[in-house]
Structures are given as C-alpha cells and as structure tokens.
Amino acid sequence: MNDFRELIQKYIKEVLFSEDEIQLRVSELAERINEDYQGLEPVLVAVLKGSTYFLSDLTRKIELPLSLDFIAIQSYGAHSETTGAVKLLKDLDEPIEGRDVIIIEDIIDTGLTINYLIRSLKARSPRSLRICTLLDKSARRLVPVEIAYRGFEIPDVFVVGYGLDFEQKFRNLPYIGVLDIDRVVEDFYG
Numbered sequence: 001m002n003d004f005r006e007l008i009q010k011y012i013k014e015v016l017f018s019e020d021e022i023q024l025r026v027s028e029l030a031e032r033i034n035e036d037y038q039g040l041e042p043v044l045v046a047v048l049k050g051s052t053y054f055l056s057d058l059t060r061k062i063e064l065p066l067s068l069d070f071i072a073i074q075s076y077g078a079h080s081e082t083t084g085a086v087k088l089l090k091d092l093d094e095p096i097e098g099r100d101v102i103i104i105e106d107i108i109d110t111g112l113t114i115n116y117l118i119r120s121l122k123a124r125s126p127r128s129l130r131i132c133t134l135l136d137k138s139a140r141r142l143v144p145v146e147i148a149y150r151g152f153e154i155p156d157v158f159v160v161g162y163g164l165d166f167e168q169k170f171r172n173l174p175y176i177g178v179l180d181i182d183r184v185v186e187d188f189y190g
C-alpha cells in the first residue's frame with residue numbers, strides 16, 4: 001500500500017459523509033451534550049484509536065469544564081469481523097467513581113465491544129454513563145446497546161476515514177468513505 005491517492009481511487013467506492021456533513025452533525029451532538037450536562041463536569045472516555053478525530057472536533061464544540069481519558073481495547077477477529085473476545089490494552093488514567101461519563105466511540109457494529117466496555121466501566125460506579133457514537137451500524141447488532149448520542153445510522157457497509165481504519169490504514173481520510181473490502185482483501189490478502 002504505497003501511493004495513497006491510487007489506493008483511494010481504487011478502493012473507496014463512495015463518499016458516505018463529507019467533511020461538511022460531519023462537522024454539521026458533530027455540532028448538533030455537541031449542542032445536545034452542552035444542554036444535557038449543564039452545570040456538570042463530564043469525563044469523556046474515548047476509545048482508541050478510531051474515535052480520536054471525532055473526539056477532537058466534538059470537544060472543541062462543547063462548552064463545559066470536561067476532562068478527557070482514553071481506553072484502548074483490542075477486539076479479536078480477521079480484518080473487519082469482531083468475535084466478541086476483547087482485551088484491554090490501555091486502561092483509564094483516572095478513577096471514574098461518582099463521575100458523569102460519556103463514552104466516545106467511532107462506530108458501533110455488533111455491539112460486542114461497547115458491551116464489554118460498559119460492563120467494565122459500570123463496575124467502577126460512575127454517577128452516570130452514556131454512549132456517544134459517530135456511526136451506528138445497527139443492522140449488524142448482536143447485543144442491544146442504548147445509544148444516547150448518535151451521529152449517523154449507516155447501512156451494512158465497511159467504512160473508513162475520519163479515524164476509522166482498515167488494518168490501520170485510511171484513518172487520515174478527512175471524510176467517511178465506503179471501502180471496497182472484497183477488492184482489498186482479494187488484492188492484499190487473497
């Protein structure tokens with residue numbers, strides 16, 4: 001995978017959400033968080049690495065004395081499939097007991113990853129715990145997930161860009177595009 005432009009031309013089938021569309025929606029989510037957490041000091045827990053672009057734009061539109069923390073988990077499975085087995089790679093730096101926690105995710109697919117996270121964080125007795133996800137691929141849900149803040153509902157396609165990756169690539173696309181995953185797998189892993 002060498003020439004970035006060539007890669008995009010070959011493997012990005014369509015732009016699902018442009019930079020402008022993303023910013024508009026992120027502003028709407030930030031506004032709702034501003035209202036809901038008035039007078040509070042929430043902790044935003046971002047799930048590394050996919051949510052970092054979203055987190056960066058979202059928090060610059062939130063007018064609250066919030067703090068940030070990060071958690072990294074590894075979901076097992078080939079390429080794009082989650083198996084539900086999850087390993088904690090990096091835990092939070094600070095305790096969240098008594099805090100108002102908002103989990104910031106890039107995408108919720110089967111729901112297995114977030115389900116694991118919720119269980120792990122709830123056990124630490126936060127005052128409240130809500131989910132904010134940029135994308136929701138609800139057609140593939142295996143376990144129910146209650147989402148307080150949802151950017152976009154998307155169909156069952158594999159998306160990259162704006163933080164989302166395929167095998168660590170494409171995160172730095174400024175928009176969200178649909179990856180021709182069959183073609184990528186055939187060309188690079190076939």
Ligand code: IMP
Binds near residue numbers: 050158
């Ligand atoms: P879940 O456990 O199936 O909900 O998987 C969620 C995780 O799978 C996300 O945090 C992503 O890392 C990854 N994932 C699921 N769908 C996509 C996609 O379309 N593009 C990129 N990553 C995805």
Ligand code: MG
Binds near residue numbers: 106107
């Ligand atoms: Mg993720």
